Amino acid sequence: MTSGIPATLIPGDGIGPEIVDATLAALDALGVSFDWDVQQAGLAGLKSAGDPLPDAVLDSIRRTRLALKGPLETPSGGGYRSSNVRLREAFKLYANVRPAKTLIPGGRYDDIDLIVYRENLEGLYMGYEHYIPLDGDPHAVAIATGVNTRQGSRRLLEYAFAHAVANGRKKITVVHKANIMKTLTGIFLNEARDLYREHYQDRIEMDEVIIDACAMKLVINPWQFDTLVTTNLFGDILSDLVAGLVGGLGMAPGANIGKDAAIFEAVHGSAPDIAGKGIANPVALILAAAMMLDHVKLYEQATRLRKAIDQTYNLDQVRTGDLGGTANTKAFTQALVARIRNG
Numbered sequence: 001m002t003s004g005i006p007a008t009l010i011p012g013d014g015i016g017p018e019i020v021d022a023t024l025a026a027l028d029a030l031g032v033s034f035d036w037d038v039q040q041a042g043l044a045g046l047k048s049a050g051d052p053l054p055d056a057v058l059d060s061i062r063r064t065r066l067a068l069k070g071p072l073e074t075p076s077g078g079g080y081r082s083s084n085v086r087l088r089e090a091f092k093l094y095a096n097v098r099p100a101k102t103l104i105p106g107g108r109y110d111d112i113d114l115i116v117y118r119e120n121l122e123g124l125y126m127g128y129e130h131y132i133p134l135d136g137d138p139h140a141v142a143i144a145t146g147v148n149t150r151q152g153s154r155r156l157l158e159y160a161f162a163h164a165v166a167n168g169r170k171k172i173t174v175v176h177k178a179n180i181m182k183t184l185t186g187i188f189l190n191e192a193r194d195l196y197r198e199h200y201q202d203r204i205e206m207d208e209v210i211i212d213a214c215a216m217k218l219v220i221n222p223w224q225f226d227t228l229v230t231t232n233l234f235g236d237i238l239s240d241l242v243a244g245l246v247g248g249l250g251m252a253p254g255a256n257i258g259k260d261a262a263i264f265e266a267v268h269g270s271a272p273d274i275a276g277k278g279i280a281n282p283v284a285l286i287l288a289a290a291m292m293l294d295h296v297k298l299y300e301q302a303t304r305l306r307k308a309i310d311q312t313y314n315l316d317q318v319r320t321g322d323l324g325g326t327a328n329t330k331a332f333t334q335a336l337v338a339r340i341r342n343g
C-alpha cells in the first residue's frame, strides 16, 4: 500500500464529478493512496467562490504540485478567460502530452499507438486578438498575433525528445508550417533540427512534415507515424484527430507538464448533453490517472490499471454507450474495479 501522495483534485463541471468518482474507485482498488485536496473550479468554482479559478485552487496546486482535473466549463458572458488556459499559464505547463492507443480492436483503425507532444503556452493559440474598426464598422478587421520563442520551443522539444526516448519510441515527427509561416513555425522547426543534431541523432529517428500533409497522412496511413511534436494550435487539432483514430474523445487522456507542477485530465470537455445521466465513459480520465501514476513513478500500478481497462473491454466486453456498449458509468466502474482486484 502506497500512502499519502499530496495531490489536488478538481471534480470540474458536467460529467466531471461522475468520471472523477469512477477514477477514485479505480485508484482505491489499486491500493494507491493520494492525499486529495478537493477544490472547485469552472462553473462549480464560480458558484462556490465567485471565480472560475479561485485562488484556493492555485494555492493548492502550488503546494501539491500535482493535480487530477475534471473538465471545466468557461462561463459565457462576464468576460472570463478559460480556466484551463489560466492554469497552464499560472504553472507554466509548457508540455501537453496526449497519447492515443487502440484499446478495442476491430475499429476503423487497428493497432494505433501514437503520442502527440504539443507546445502548451505559445503560438497563435494564446488568443492575442483584436479588431480594427474601419468605415464605421467596429469589427471590420480581425487581427491575431502568434508568439513562439526559441526558449519556449526548446523546452517543449527537450521534453518531447527525452520522453520519446525514455519510452522506447523509434521516431519523432516535427509538424510545422514553415513553408508559409516561415518565422512563427520556422523558429520551432529550427530548434528541433538543432536539438536533434546536438543530442539525439544516435538515439531516435526524426523527420519533418507540414501540418496539412500530416493531417492527410494520419487519415490514410497513421502507422507511418510514431510520435508527433508540434506547436500549440496544430497540436490542439492533431490530438483530437488522433483521438478519433482510436474511437473518440472518451478514451483520450492528456498531461500538462511544467517544471513546478503537472496537471492530468481527459482531453474531452464537460459533455453537458449527457451530464447527470450516469452514462459517461470515465476511461479518458482513468487513463489520465494512469499517466499521473507514471509521473509519480508508480509504474507497476499504472500498468495494472491499463491492463484492467484492457481486460474489462476485451475479455469482459463491458463498454459504455459511446463505444457501442450498454454499461452505464457505474456498471463499467464495477467491472473495472473487479478486474483491478482480481486480475
Ligand code: NAD
Binding pocket: 015, 070, 071, 072, 073, 074, 084, 249, 250, 265, 266, 267, 268, 269, 270, 271, 272, 273, 274, 279, 280, 281, 282, 283, 284, 322
Ligand atoms: P465535449 O468534449 O464536452 O463533448 C463533445 C461530445 O462528446 C458530446 O456529444 C459529449 O457527450 C461527448 N463526450 C465527451 N466526453 C465524453 C465521455 N467521457 N463519455 C461519453 N461521451 C463523451 O465538448 P463540448 O461540448 O464542445 O464542450 C463542453 C464544455 O466543455 C465547454 O464549456 C468547453 O469549453 C469545455 N471543455 C473543457 C475542456 C477541459 O476542461 N479540458 C476541454 C474541452 C472542452
